[in-house]
Amino acid sequence: MGVPETFTRETRHDPRMQGFRDRTQVEDVLALISRRIERLDVEPVALRNTAGRVLGEEIRAGAPVPAFDRAAMDGYALQGHETKDATVRTPALFHCIGEARPGHLCNLTVGPGETIQITTGSALPRGADTVVRVESTQREGPMVRVLEATAVGRHVGRIGEDIEAETVVLSAGRVLRPQDLGVLSAVGAGTVAVVRQSRVAVISTGDELITAGHLPSAYQIADMNSGMLEALIVRDGGVPRIVGPLPDDRDRIRAEIAEAARWADVVLISGGTSTGPEDHIPGIVAELGELVIHGVALRPAGPAGLGFIGRTAVVLLPGNPVSCLCAYDFFAGPIVRLQGGRPRNWPYRPMSLPLSRPLVSIAGRVDYARVKVEQGQVEPLATSGASILSSTTRADGFVVVPSELDGYPANALVTVWLYDLFPPSG
Amino acid sequence: MGVPETFTRETRHDPRMQGFRDRTQVEDVLALISRRIERLDVEPVALRNTAGRVLGEEIRAGAPVPAFDRAAMDGYALQGHETKDATVRTPALFHCIGEARPGHLCNLTVGPGETIQITTGSALPRGADTVVRVESTQREGPMVRVLEATAVGRHVGRIGEDIEAETVVLSAGRVLRPQDLGVLSAVGAGTVAVVRQSRVAVISTGDELITAGHLPSAYQIADMNSGMLEALIVRDGGVPRIVGPLPDDRDRIRAEIAEAARWADVVLISGGTSTGPEDHIPGIVAELGELVIHGVALRPAGPAGLGFIGRTAVVLLPGNPVSCLCAYDFFAGPIVRLQGGRPRNWPYRPMSLPLSRPLVSIAGRVDYARVKVEQGQVEPLATSGASILSSTTRADGFVVVPSELDGYPANALVTVWLYDLFPPSG
Structure with a gap:
């Protein structure tokens, strides 16, 4: 389980990928993330607020539980x-x-x-x-x-029948279950040292964006990415702060990124990440710090990137909402989870099922294909545009086609990563 | 997936079950819950706070997205x-x-x-x-x-390529995904009608209990249940409010239960639910409303019960922490989830694996057996006492032995319900 390890090891040239001279393979981005991202420090938190948090230290019982026969x-x-x-x-x-x-x-x-x-x-x-x-x-x-x-x-x-004195009751790295809070109560833990949650700045950019909750007028479009990213960050145990949407004003964007890099553990920037004249973000990140990766062999998230400003990771997410979701799940999510001491793997439920019809892809890049599951078969969705966010709400999940394949034939057994952890009711 | 439907249909008498004249079969309690518990009303919530909430109405696009070519x-x-x-x-x-x-x-x-x-x-x-x-x-x-x-x-x-005007973009009952918030942004939803979250009162009782976070002195024990229940309720989409721990003072407990029944959708009471002279809860619930079920053929949660005060459901949870967890998961959790419009099924991940050695149970009641998963095999935990909460932190999950069986032989394929949704890291 986790991000498949079948990503191709070779780099191919695809003439249809203009704009980027070279695209980094997904596996190389993930290797960089594993190398550069560190778990954050621990912080003391009141016991009742620790459910789902990651334990930062081993917990030993100071006294037996119960303390008497x-x-x-x-x-x-x-x-x-x-x-x-x-x-x-x-x-x-x-x-x-x-x-x-x-x-x-x-x-x-x-x-x-x-x-x-x-x-x-x-x-x-x-x-x-x-x-x-x-x-x-x-x-x-x-x-x-x-x-x-x-x-x-x-x-x-007997005295100590539940927990003997000096026993290690929970180990560092544990994602605390509800019953763990009971056990921590029993050993008298009032505050618990847990891993600090990643602070994540969310900056969407684009003159055409208006804040969600307003109906866009002509030539405008609602900022779909900020709210989606906020929910993804919370899911992954981070603490989001929405900075955008910002207009395409280079100086203003630069100042906001610089400011966010001072307090955030990760800065996510959506929009303006490609190679056009209005794509200010790659240049700004290179000026303020280092732009390590720009352009990834991943469809539909080619114009993604990764850099650092000081110790803060900066992830460039394409502005198209499907691309943004895809780039978040491949690169930003693992960073947020690793910083928070959580498993890097996707928080989706994998299921192995046969394809109802061929799934066509292009070799040389990883493909993030949205699918439906119907009568035990995987049905690729016809709509695959990077801007069609509704394809990810109609889909039950996605299939990852590795870089070295040009798709899967009908009936091939594929892994579907289901968006919902549990089957919907009714 | 869900609570197994293999619960026995017969009622047997087990001479070891003293105190309760008759115990209700688990399946009958669940049938009562399905019959009596209703989904709560909807409430308007600001879009950015709706991730993971349950949609209370169908959402249609008022205008196409995008609104222009x-x-x-x-x-x-x-x-x-x-x-x-x-x-x-x-x-x-x-x-x-x-x-x-x-x-x-x-x-x-x-x-x-x-x-x-x-x-x-x-x-x-x-x-x-x-x-x-x-x-x-x-x-x-x-x-x-x-x-x-x-x-x-x-x-x-094209205009409407993502969403055509008047399309139903999301249906009532949907548990909102991160990308759904993006789509809702696109259709201009500022507030969204979602199902109200169940308000749950948590009342633990017992003279021996001290509030968690303090090290108990002689003859005392920390209140393990309140913190555990709070985390379980949050997991299930409810909003907990901790009332206890309360001493074994009948008048005080009665007043607190009556008060909680005024504002809560569910009242959970742990401790004092059995048949002894200090077990005040069943009598109090019968006085204030109706005690429909008292005593369930479920190990280790026999002294559980279910009643109603007005429209508020009241669940009697045994004071022993393992029993409390078990009774919550069988009866209280489904109520909280159903009220919130969620699937009744357990929010645990099921996995089918063989037993490494026999799992012994007693026919006539459902058994909640904690197990470890080791090298692809299911290992029943030796410690099975109702008071040994640490058994649920050492365990990877549990196996439910249906009422009509006296256990499973070695190598039998059983369903393990895993406590952790995702494998721990490292």
Whole structure:
């Protein structure tokens, strides 16, 4: 599971790829990401806010859980060996000297022939080693008849039965489950050291963009990328901050990128990343830091790129929304997850299924093909334009065609990466 | 996928189950939940906060996206038929009368022999029907040489190519994907009607409980359930509010339950749900509303129950943390998800694998058995006590043994429900 490792190792020239002299293979971009991206530091967070966060340190139990022997049933605490001949016809007789309740100190000591009424969860009183279930007794005033032999130690939860002192209960790198919060409560953790979440700046650019939520007038189009990227970043455990949309004003864009690089761990810039005269982003990134990769052999996200300004990673995402989604999932998502201490792999559910008809691709670049799953077969979607975002809402998922193939024949078994983690209801 | 449907249809009597006269079969509880729990109403939410929420209404596009024909490449807009004989050696000549940029109104009209320089995303000027790529042209002052015949309509993104007007873009009940937010932006949705999230009160009870984050002193134990339940509720799309832990004070507990039933859609109560003298909860729920189910044939969550106070569902969860987790996942989780318009099924990843050794259970009740997955085999965990929460952190998941079986033999293929959605990193 994860990004397939079948990406081609050769670089081919495709005459249809104009504008970029050379395109970097997807696998080389991923190798660069693995080499250059580091996990962020840890930070203390209040326990109740840590579900789904990544543990930054090993957790050891300082004390045993529970910290005392306790009753596992409602009944009577006594010395178990005294019941060894008890039956319904020959009950063992005990004198009840008091009561033990959870959360209350019981200072009595159980001697021979004595018992203490006890409720589940109560500390076992001194002198007692066994709990006889209430169902195996008869009470008459201060006297208790035990009707069943009960082995020594029965119905007693031992000190440390859940967690022994000094045990490692959770290891660093763990993505905390709901029940982990219970265990952390039990060992008295008030704050927990978790990996800091990646701070991600989102800058969409383009004179034609208007902020989402407004209906575009003629010649304008809504900024589809900022809201989509915000949701993707949250999914991957990052903390997004939306900076755009910005007009195609080089000075303004440069200033905003420089400012974002000061506080962000990753800066995502969508639009203006290609090679045209209005494509300011590659030049700006090269001026402010280093532009390591520009142009990737990935369809439909060719005009993607990767650079660094100081320690901040900068990902160039094409402005076309499908390209933007594709470039995010291939390059930005892994950076956000790796910084946050999470698995680099895609947070999609893979499923192996046959193709209903051929899936045509172009060798030399990786293809991100949207598909539907129908009656157990994979149906490539006809619409494949980079600007047709609705293709990713109609699709159930996508198939990745590796660079060395020009597609798959009908009936080929392919891996579909499903957009929804769980099948929709109804 | 989902809660298995193999739960037994018969009710058996197990003499070891004392305290409860009759235990309801798990499937009957689930049937009651399906019958009684309704989806909540919809509420308007700002688009940017809707990722992962459930759409409450069908969304139609009011206008086409894009709302105009636009250039799909950088190049020159012109009348395509005029290029039909163009080659490198016999270029077609055009007079460039201006420029079209994205987001800017271009009021020029392209006549015969004329062209307009155009950038990707710009509206196609009047009179033009085609874009010739810049790579297929040569520019010399105001003159443009087209070196390649370009079919009419080429490199033009048509009005409505992404979304046609009046199309249903998303259906009610959809769990919104990141890219859905992009599409909703495109159709100008500022607020979206989504299903209201279930408001869930969490009340843990017990004199022995102290709030998580403090190290318990003698005879006390940390409240493990509140934090665990809070995380489970968030996972299932609900909004938790922690009320406890409360001491075993009947009047106080009764008042808090009555108060919570006024604002909550679900009240979860952990601890005090069994049949002992300190188990106040079943009586309180019966007084305030109806206690429909008390005692379930489910190990280790027998002392679970289900009732209603007015329209508010009340789920009785045993105080032992493993039992609490188990009862949440079987009964409370489905209620929270159904109210929120989500699939009832477990949000765990199922995997079919063989058992490494026999899994022993007791017929007549469903068994929730924690397991590890090692080298492709399922290993039942030895520790199965209801109080051993660390068993659910050591486990990779659980296997459900249906009521009619007394377990599975070694090598039997069983479904493991994995606690982690994705394999841990490293």
